[in-house]
Amino acid sequence: MDLRLLEKLSCAVSLGHIDEARNIAKSELEKYAEVAEFGQCGLIAKIDKGKDKTLLLDAHIDEVGFIVTKILGDGFLRVASVGGCDARILPATVVTVHGKEKFTAVFASTPPHLAEDKKDVKGLDDIVLDTGISDIERYVSCGDLVSYKTDLCRLDGNKVSGKSLDDRVGVFCLIELARRVYDKDLEYNLIISISDGEELGLRGAVTSSFECEADEAIAIDVSFGDGPNISSEKCGKLGNGAMLGISPVLDRGVTEKLKKIAGDKNIPLQFEVMGGKTSTDADVISVSKSGIKTGLLSIPLRNMHTPAEVVDTHDLEGVISLLYEYLLGGGK
Amino acid sequence: MKELLKKLCSIPAVSGREEKLREFIINEIKDYAEYSVDQNGNLICFKRGKSRAKKKVMVDAHMDEVGLIASYITDNGFVRFETVGGIDAAVMLARKVVFENGTVGVVGMKPVHMLSGDEKKTLPKADSLYIDIGASTKEEAEKVISVGDTAVFYSEPLDMGNNLLARAIDDRAGVAVLISLLKGTPEYDFYATFTVKEEVGLRGAKTATFTVSPDAAVILEATTAADIYGVASDKKVCSLGQGPAISFMDRSTLYNKKLFDLANALPIKHQVKEYVSGGNNAGAVHLSKGGVPTLTVSLPTRYIHSPSCLASLLDLEDMYTFSEKLIALLASGEGL
Structure with missing residues (x-):
């Protein structure tokens, strides 16, 4: 696995109209597939094998971030969140403001002499963004976007930590899969959808799955990984393989096929049972047009929606292997 | 001094583990000053000036960080x-x-x-x-x-306009100024101490001051600037871009009035810290032996003790000029 590609995808930004990560995915996928861009939805990459059936694989490219709502003066900005935000982690967090140029900025932390109750979490209405540039209004306007700024770091074992691994790891798996299968004889025509706007309500997948004529689909996303203070019943363990989604909104046939492949090929797999919606693109792909039989694979991830997300790269290999076998016609 | 400060902020030196930083500093100053390392790990330097000092002045910056x-x-x-x-x-x-x-x-x-x-x-x-x-x-x-x-x-120093965003500006700002002072050509001889373990109770400064036994001391520090949007002006403590801040009182020291007035009268850009908060090595230094007249000169720093401290590089330059003049004035013996 080329972790440099994961690093590029993680550090790049895809938020609102900023398409850095999407452009990286596009240039990678163009090596193996016919790629078309669909404005709001993202990218659709097709590998046509002249087969009767088509499999749609989806991962979302967008990330959580912020948007400037007011210039406060003296270099300070007020922002709102774009997608889910964990306000607990904001003080002293470093971000990039995408104005006329890119500016580094930092969320203000409360000075010790002003901290009345250190236990309270401040929301975005009470915490300002500091650019350190007193006439910042010359370079930044309301509506400009703000992204987390951090490196991808290797941890012990096979784990890495960085921003936007939700869902760049999914995008990474699909690019790596395309590289491995584009010249193979497959059971399916393959469509890879790199969809936008997931964090704002699965928006990209609605339109991208409408654009595709697919018989089956699998969404690749992330889910909750294990850690202290987290019930092991509610999460997957990092390094123990992908989490197979099991839910009434998902197709039982696709799900069973993935399960059987894992058994046949000795690919580690864990299960994530949900009583209804999965809060992933699978929710909307499954009801696109007359319906697409849809499954879900999730990569366990810690510290979701923070700049310190953690995944185990072994789990990425598990996802790629499962999908590879699926495309070759496994699981019957 | 910007590049020096960036380098200093990149070297980890949690209290008690200052070795790497001390080696870096020794390498910087060894051609400019005499130095020794005491039992606690403090780096104590003597800088020869153009003239012999009438009063022995000690200038301190702590090496350690939280x-x-x-x-x-x-x-x-x-x-x-x-x-x-x-x-x-x-x-x-x-x-x-x-x-x-x-x-x-x-x-x-x-x-x-x-x-x-x-x-x-x-x-x-x-x-x-x-x-x-x-x-x-x-x-x-x-x-x-x-x-x-x-x-x-984990953080790398980043430029933000005329400001620097970095870990450990407290107190690499002081260290950067002190290294630069040692590399300069001061009017009078002075002692410089790069001390250990400030963040766990001013422990290094206590022994270093005993060793040097100064007539007066200047502490080079970083202090909280709360000039953040929404903070009332009487709670801002000090502000970025207004020059180094001198203190009349903090949680560890009621400063020597004569020394404070001398410093405040210097015609070099500076501000007075307008809130009683924080504490620093002055707390240990001014109580050394029979007492040492002490003053703190600080770089105003937002978000201190966080991974992302923000300070003005213009203030850093002003802090150098201010400290240089203050040290010369004290060493001349006039006014003290």
Whole structure:
């Protein structure tokens, strides 16, 4: 696995109209597939094998971030969140403001002499963004976007930590899969959808799955990984393989096929049972047009929606292997 | 001085583990000053000036910074820790940290999606926090980390206009100014101390001052600037861009009035810290032996003790000029 590609995808930004990560995915996928861009939805990459059936694989490219709502003066900005935000982690967090140029900025932390109750979490209405540039209004306007700024770091074992691994790891798996299968004889025509706007309500997948004529689909996303203070019943363990989604909104046939492949090929797999919606693109792909039989694979991830997300790269290999076998016609 | 400060901010030196920083400083100053290292690890330097000093002046900057220390490794390979010096939980969450041997970890917590309403509004208790170094078992973790190992926040210094965003500006700002003073050509001889363990109770300064036995002392520091949007003007303490801040009183020292007035009369850009908060090596220095007239000159710094301290590089230059003149005035013996 080329972790440099994961690093590029993680550090790049895809938020609102900023398409850095999407452009990286596009240039990678163009090596193996016919790629078309669909404005709001993202990218659709097709590998046509002249087969009767088509499999749609989806991962979302967008990330959580912020948007400037007011210039406060003296270099300070007020922002709102774009997608889910964990306000607990904001003080002293470093971000990039995408104005006329890119500016580094930092969320203000409360000075010790002003901290009345250190236990309270401040929301975005009470915490300002500091650019350190007193006439910042010359370079930044309301509506400009703000992204987390951090490196991808290797941890012990096979784990890495960085921003936007939700869902760049999914995008990474699909690019790596395309590289491995584009010249193979497959059971399916393959469509890879790199969809936008997931964090704002699965928006990209609605339109991208409408654009595709697919018989089956699998969404690749992330889910909750294990850690202290987290019930092991509610999460997957990092390094123990992908989490197979099991839910009434998902197709039982696709799900069973993935399960059987894992058994046949000795690919580690864990299960994530949900009583209804999965809060992933699978929710909307499954009801696109007359319906697409849809499954879900999730990569366990810690510290979701923070700049310190953690995944185990072994789990990425598990996802790629499962999908590879699926495309070759496994699981019957 | 900007490049020097950036380099200094990149070297980890949690209290008690100042060795690497001390080596760097020695390498910088060895051609410009006489130096020795005391039993505690303080670096004590003597700088020859153009003239002999009438009063022995000691200029101090502390080498150490706040950080984390591994205290226990769980069966699942997570590292529990204590803070070394004061760090709020609010600035630790979801932060990458790096141990002395280069091992990177992140301060993890339960994801926001899994929190109940009350949990979302309250910071996790400090003793529920842990560092995730990627290990899956205690045995794996112990191959790379031992309890007692220290870590600092993972951050590289970044430019923000005329400002620098970096870890440990407290007190690498003082160290940068003091190194630059030693490289200069001062009017009078003076002593420079780069001290250890300030953040855990001003421990280095206590012994260094005893050794030097000065007639007067200047502490070069970084202090809280609360000139943040929404903060009332009487709570701002000091402001970026207004020059170095001198203190009349803080939580550790009621400063020598004569010395404060002398400094405040200097016709060089500076401000007076307008709030009684914080504390620094002056607390130990001014009580050394029979007492030492002491003054603190600080670089105004936002978000101090966080991974992302913000300070003005223009203030840093002004701090150098101000300190140079102040030291010369004190060493001349006039006014003291």
